[in-house]
Structures are given as C-alpha cells and as structure tokens.
Amino acid sequence: MQQPPNPYPQYSQQQWQQPPMPPQQQWNPQQPPFLPQQYQQPPQYQPPKKKSRKGLFIVLGVILAVVLVGCIGVAAMVNAGGQAAQQALNQTSTQVAQLPTTQPTSKSSTQPQTKVGVPFVVNDTWTVTVNKLSTNQGDNFLNTPKAGNIYLVVNVTLKNTSSQNQGASSLGMFSLKDSTGQTYNQNIAFGHSPDGQVAAGSLVRGDIAYEVPKSMHSFILQFVPSLGSSDLTEWNLTI
DSSP: OOOOOOTTTOOOOOOOOOOOOOOOOOOOSSOOOOOOOOOOOOOOOOOOOOOOOOHHHHHHHHHHHHHHHHHHHHHHHHHHHHHHEEEHHHHHHHHHHHOSSSSSSOOOBOOOOOOOOOOEEOOOSSSEEEEEEEEEOSSSSOOOTTTTEEEEEEEEEEEESSEEEEOEEEEHEEEETTTTSSOOBTTSSSOOOOOEOOOTTTOOOOOOOEEETTTEEEEEEOOOOOOOOOEEEEEEOOO
C-alpha cells in the first residue's frame, strides 16, 4: 500500500539511533586499589598538667643561701669588732698601768676606819677631824631621850682646803650606824652642829647628836663630802 505524501517535507523523519556508550576504563594493575577510609578515634581528654614548683624551690633556696651568708658575714664583723675593742681596752689598761704615779693615793673609795683626834684628808675640798665623843642625858626640858636611850655627841671639825667657799651640812654629810647595821637619825635640836658656809682655807666646828640605846656601845660614823660622791670615810666609835 502506498503511503500518502508528507505534508512537511522539511521535517524528514530521522531514524532513532542509540547513543554511544561511554568508553570503559581499563583496569591498570599499577594503580592502587581503592581503600575505604579508616575510622579515626577522637582524641581522649587529658587533664591539664600541674605547674611544676621546681623553679619556686630554686628561688627560695637562693634567697635562703643569701640570707645565711649575710648573717654569717654580720656575725664575723661583730666578732672581729669585739675582739678589736677588747684588744684596744687591754692595750689602754696596760698603758694606764705603766703610767708613773705622780702622787700617792690618799685612800680607797671606802675607808675602813680612821683615828679620833687625827685630821683626815677626804678629798681636795674637805679635811675632817673627829675631835671627841661623849654621851648626854639631855637637858631635861625639850631635848630628852626616850627611856633606855642616850645621846651620843660627836664633836667634829671640817676644814675647807679648796680655793672657793663651800657649804657644810652635818645632816647631809654625816650618818651613824651601829655594829648590827642599824642607822640612827641626827637630833638637830640638840647641840650645835657644824653647818653653813665655810670660806676657803677656813674651819667650822660643832657637835652632832644621835639618840642611841644605852645597851649599844660600838658605832660607825660615816662622812660623804657631797650627794652622789664615792668618797666615803668611816670612824669606829666606842663608848
């Protein structure tokens, strides 16, 4: 049977053709086979490392060593200074001991005793003499000792051997005690004590009275030229 003519000759029928197949890749034995990616385990948590104290210990050790060395140095300096001072003191003492004596020593700082009636040079200012001692029952008026007591009266002379006027005070210069150490106060109302201003080269004389027990017979009279002086002179008195 004859087919009718195509009204659209410009669109001629084309035969369907199968699209070409892509070329297959040939296996190359030198190419490494594909390996599946291995599973990697996530990193484990690690606690932070503790800070090392080694450096701190080293610093402390250095500081301690420096302090120790400094202490040893100071101790050595103090020891050396003490030895030097002691050597200087010994040298000074030796030099003083070797000095010639220009004048004889009159007495020690505590004179054990002197003699009644003999002048005694206490220092460059005073020469003291205990002239005599006596006892007195009082005047039966105001100056009467207590029962069992008696007045011990000491007559003394003070000479001013300095070049200036000096003040004499029997209450401040003289004191009395017995052999047991018991002290006695001066009775300023009885007698005429050696007090007042003494001109250079002059004398003052008077009586110093003390109320003492009749049963006591041994006493020590002490003289100190001024308050705080180390010149102490003593007389042993017996009644």
